[in-house]
Amino acid sequence: MKIILDIQKLNEEGFQYLREIFRDPAYEGDDYDSFYAYLSYLDDSEILLKNYGEMGDLSASVIRLFNDVNEDYGNLSLGFCEEDKRKKIVMDISELNRRGHEYLKELFDFPDYYGENLDALYDCLCDLEDTEIIVMNSDDLKKFSLKILDVFDEVADEYGNIKIRYEYEEEEE
Helix, strand or coil, X not given: CEEEEEHHHHHHHCHHHHHHHHCCCCXXXXXXXXXXXXXXXXXXXXXXXXXXXXXXXXHHHHHHHHHHHHHHHCCEEEEECHHHCCEEEEEEXXXXXXXXXXXXXXXXXXXXXXXXXXXXXXXXXXXXXXXXXXXXXXXXXXXXXXXXXXXXXXXXXXXXXXXEXXXXXXXXX
């Protein structure tokens, strides 16, 4: 059995969400012990996490529970949905041209000590993990935004931790 577990929904809806995705009348509990007991009787199952960047107390506890059951019974495997492996950041070139490094700092959640220059940008981008940068409004490129995109390309080529994708709006006929 393959189960996709949306961490964000789990945080919002709790055990009610678990009952919905497991869809088994044998599981009716609202606590960790009954969920553990239910999981221990499952045949080999693959649990894929979705929206795992939104981890909360409940979801972290449930994931620990999956690991505990797997250690005890060996019947569960835990993984990630492919589409969720890479963090996605949408960067608007028009906004970049207007606000500059302030926009980059906000967009990428750079630390307060971000130096607001190309060297500092390079250093901070090197620290990102699996990030896809979706570039919008690239028809509005200026000298500044071209320099920024050059830094993105350098980091992508050297470290492979970021990917740059250009989104173009379809022209209406």
